[in-house]
Amino acid sequence: MITNSRRLSPWAIPLLIFATLLFVTPVYLMFKVSFSSPAEVLTAHPTFWFKEFTLKHWQQVLASGNLTAPLLKSLSVATMATLLALLICTPGAYVISRMRPAIKYTVVLALFFTRMFPDVGIALPIAVTFIKWNLLDTQFGLVLAHLTKILPFIAWVLVGTFDTIPDDLEKAAWVDGANRIQTLIKVILPLAAPGMAVAAMLVWLDSWNEFTFSLYLTLGKNTLPLQTYYYVVRGNWFQAAAYSGLLTVPVLFVTMLLQRYLRSGYLAGSLKG
Amino acid sequence: MKSATLSWRRHGFGLLLLVPLVAYVFGFTLLPVLQSITYGFTTAAGDFTLENYRVLFANSQFLAAMRNTLLITVIGLTLEMAVGLGLALILTREFKLRGLFRSLMLIPMGVPTIVSGVTLMYVFDSSGYLNELLFRLGLIKLPIDFATGGLRTLMMVVFADMWKVVPVVVLLMLAGLESIPDELYEAAAVDGATGWRAFWRITLPLLKPAITMTVILRGVDTFRIFELPLILAGRVNPVLATFAYTEYNQYHNNNTSGAAATFLMGLIVICVVAYLVLVERERKAKV
Numbered sequence: 001m002i003t004n005s006r007r008l009s010p011w012a013i014p015l016l017i018f019a020t021l022l023f024v025t026p027v028y029l030m031f032k033v034s035f036s037s038p039a040e041v042l043t044a045h046p047t048f049w050f051k052e053f054t055l056k057h058w059q060q061v062l063a064s065g066n067l068t069a070p071l072l073k074s075l076s077v078a079t080m081a082t083l084l085a086l087l088i089c090t091p092g093a094y095v096i097s098r099m100r101p102a103i104k105y106t107v108v109l110a111l112f113f114t115r116m117f118p119d120v121g122i123a124l125p126i127a128v129t130f131i132k133w134n135l136l137d138t139q140f141g142l143v144l145a146h147l148t149k150i151l152p153f154i155a156w157v158l159v160g161t162f163d164t165i166p167d168d169l170e171k172a173a174w175v176d177g178a179n180r181i182q183t184l185i186k187v188i189l190p191l192a193a194p195g196m197a198v199a200a201m202l203v204w205l206d207s208w209n210e211f212t213f214s215l216y217l218t219l220g221k222n223t224l225p226l227q228t229y230y231y232v233v234r235g236n237w238f239q240a241a242a243y244s245g246l247l248t249v250p251v252l253f254v255t256m257l258l259q260r261y262l263r264s265g266y267l268a269g270s271l272k273g
Numbered sequence: 274m275k276s277a278t279l280s281w282r283r284h285g286f287g288l289l290l291l292v293p294l295v296a297y298v299f300g301f302t303l304l305p306v307l308q309s310i311t312y313g314f315t316t317a318a319g320d321f322t323l324e325n326y327r328v329l330f331a332n333s334q335f336l337a338a339m340r341n342t343l344l345i346t347v348i349g350l351t352l353e354m355a356v357g358l359g360l361a362l363i364l365t366r367e368f369k370l371r372g373l374f375r376s377l378m379l380i381p382m383g384v385p386t387i388v389s390g391v392t393l394m395y396v397f398d399s400s401g402y403l404n405e406l407l408f409r410l411g412l413i414k415l416p417i418d419f420a421t422g423g424l425r426t427l428m429m430v431v432f433a434d435m436w437k438v439v440p441v442v443v444l445l446m447l448a449g450l451e452s453i454p455d456e457l458y459e460a461a462a463v464d465g466a467t468g469w470r471a472f473w474r475i476t477l478p479l480l481k482p483a484i485t486m487t488v489i490l491r492g493v494d495t496f497r498i499f500e501l502p503l504i505l506a507g508r509v510n511p512v513l514a515t516f517a518y519t520e521y522n523q524y525h526n527n528n529t530s531g532a533a534a535t536f537l538m539g540l541i542v543i544c545v546v547a548y549l550v551l552v553e554r555e556r557k558a559k560v
Contacts, residue, residue, distance in 0.1 A: 012363045019360055020377045026392040026436065027380055029402055033395055044400050044416065045408070092294030095287045114302045116541055118497035120517040121534030125308035126301070128527060148301045155294060180286055209385035211500050215518070225387045232391055232504055241395075244388040255383030259376060 030248070034058065034241035041237060057238040061246075066227065071246075074224040077139050078207035081146045082200050085154050088147070090196070093158030094184060098167065108159060111152040122148060123216035130217060137219045145213040150203045157202070161195030162188070198258060205251050306538065312531025325532040335533065338516040341427060341502075342537070345512065346495040349431040353491060354484070356435065357442025362476075364443065365450045382440045390504035393433040397505065426510045433501045438494070442487055449483025450476070485552050489545055496541045513537040 033041055037052040061067055096107050126145055127136070135141030165188060173183040189196075211225045218226055224247050231240040316322045329335045364375055381389065396403050397419045404416040419429040453476065461471050499514040506512075511519065513533060520530035 012366070013368070016360065016363050016374055019356075020374055023378055023381050023436065023440065026389070026396055027384060029395050030388070030392040042400070046400065046402060046405050048402070048405075088293045088297060091290035095290045098287070111298065114298055116493050116538075116545065117302065117306050118499075118514055118517075118534060118537050118541065120497070120499065120514045120521075121309040121531075121538050122302060122305045124312070124517070124521055124527060124530055124534060125305040127521075128308075144301065147297065151294065151297055152302075209387070211385075211387045216521070225385065228387055228391060229504070232394070237395070240391050244391045247385050248383065248388050251385055252380065252383035255379060256376065259379060 027248070027252075030241055030244050033237060034245050036238075038238065057242045061239060061242045067246075070222045070224045070227040073139060073142075073221060074208055077142045077146065077223065078204050080139070080143045081150060081207040082204045084143060085147055085150045085203050086196060086200060089151060089155045089158055090189070090192075091184070093155045094162050094188065096155070097159045097162035104159070108156060111155055115149075115152050119149070119212040120216075123213050126213070127216045136217055137221050141217055142214060142223070145217055146207045146210050149210065149213070150206055153206070154199050154203050157199040158192070158196065161192050161199070164195075165191050201254050201258065205254055209247070209251065309531045309538075310535045312528050313535040314532075315528060317528060325528050326536075328529060329532055329536070334511055335516055338511040338513045338533075339536075341510055342496060342498075342513045342540075344424075344427055345431055345434070345498060345502075346492060348427070349434050349495050350488065350492055352431065353435050353439055353442050354488065357439050357487075358446050358480075358484075360439070361443045361446035361450055362472075364447060378440050378443060380440075381437050384437070386437060386500045387504070389433065389437045390501050393429075393436065393501075394504060397429050397433070420506060420509065422509045426506050430498070430502050430506055430510075430512075433505055434495065434498060437501075438491060442491065445483060445487045445490075446480070449480045452483075453479045481552075485548075489548065492544065492548070493541055496544070497537060513540075 032050065034057050035053055035055070036050065037054050037056070040047045040051050096104055099107065123145070126148075130136045130141050133141075135144070169187055169191075170183050173187045174180075178186065209225060210223075211229070214223045214226050215229070222230060224243065228240055228243040228247060231243060313325055314321060314323070316324065360378070364371065364378075384392065395401055398404075399416045399418040399420075403419075404413070407413045408416070417425075420426055457475050457479075458471055461467070461475055466474060497514050498512055499518070502510065502512045503515050503518070514537065517530045517533040517537065520526050520533060
């Protein structure tokens with residue numbers, strides 16, 4: 001039975017359609033600008049529909065030779081950061097998940113607390129240190145910096161994953177004579193693999209999108225987000241639009257792929273990128 | 274005796290697994306934070322001083338950044354929560370195409386923050402698409418320049434931020450709403466409480482934990498907002514984070530940059546703690 005309080009009021013659907021239009025339109029406009037001739041964008045009265053479809057801006061992006069280096073840098077930094085994050089966090093998260101609830105809660109909260117600090121406060125001393133260590137403008141330096149953002153989050157997700165695996169399984173493995181490392185690798189990790197995969201995809205995106213640390217730690221060798229910003233500063237709308245599109249496609253794809261996991265509340269907070 | 278050794282071994286092993294994570298968080302978060310605070314309280318030569326803060330509070334740009342940050346946080350957070358909760362309330366009901374709407378609403382989440390800045394630049398530019406829309410609707414004759422400063426620019430940043438994060442708020446609110454059992458509404462309806470009454474008496478009180486979490490998550494992010502003002506408002510309208518960046522990048526002054534970052538950190542910590550204390554006190558008063 002549908003009670004009165006649960007019935008939809010008549011203006012709800014129009015409102016929802018309006019909001020959805022607001023959410024979708026800017027993304028459409030971004031792709032539209034990247035495929036439009038300058039005449040219909042750089043005018044006092046830009047058009048909303050395609051009048052003259054052109055691949056010119058994308059050809060420029062590919063032909064300029066400015067794409068490959070940032071693309072490769074972004075790809076390799078994100079991949080290295082993800083692998084390193086899993087390597088550092090998996091054992092730690094497993095231990096945290098097996099702690100007594102009171103301690104576990106405190107540790108997770110402390111991890112979360114470290115994400116309260118603004119990036120500009122953390123990036124500044126790291127930049128100063130990296131100048132001394134010659135890590136400015138290097139891939140490895142950027143990986144180290146991105147991990148700062150990634151680790152607390154991935155640890156948080158992995159603790160949740162390990163929590164769903166009952167510890168009876170470990171006890172059974174010990175009874176059968178397995179030691180703790182064997183238990184972890186042969187019993188626990190295979191069960192945690194799906195959760196780890198989701199976490200890996202999310203942190204990969206986090207690094208792929210990362211802007212603030214990259215801005216502080218880069219002099220000349222841009223990542224993809226920095227390259228986009230570079231065109232914004234130079235006022236080149238079309239290159240900025242094309243690079244934005246390039247940056248967005250994998251993120252949009254994974255977001256839609258992982259919708260199911262995003263529903264479970266807490267993941268959502270971190271994926272604002 | 275034997276079991277004690279075993280338990281020591283077990284704990285020792287556990288601690289060993291924790292070391293990389295703890296060491297990393299210590300070295301790459303806590304240490305830098307302490308260093309930033311130290312920069313703020315020292316001269317370039319490293320002596321203790323309060324001069325950096327005196328300079329900041331005499332700097333009109335810093336005062337503007339402080340005001341802008343607070344306004345963006347208060348206005349943005351209020352609007353985000355209201356709109357997010359409203360949309361979530363609609364999306365909990367059963368209707369055709371609900372799944373499609375839920376999916377479409379996630380699209381801004383799939384857009385990197387830097388890209389949302391670029392995209393909304395096309396919308397809010399003086400020859401951008403919003404101006405064109407208003408013009409075609411006959412609401413304006415001459416284009417509005419949203420980036421001239423003042424409240425207009427702040428509202429532009431607020432709307433840009435909302436575009437990006439309202440979907441997150443909707444998701445968090447949906448998770449909270451779906452944990453409220455339908456039976457409560459049915460029982461309330463029997464007692465004659467429907468519509469707004471049910472919303473005030475059942476939905477809001479039971480949603481409080483979800484609201485608290487969302488306000489803290491979102492509040493922290495709005496305080497340290499960086500990319501959107503950097504792209505949309507430029508240096509005309511600084512916020513605290515972009516101010517700290519400019520001090521470092523343009524003026525190569527690590528000490529004032531550190532001081533500004535420290536001030537921002539302090540602001541965030543104080544607001545989060547104050548909010549938690551308020552929520553806790555209210556909860557105790559009710560029990």
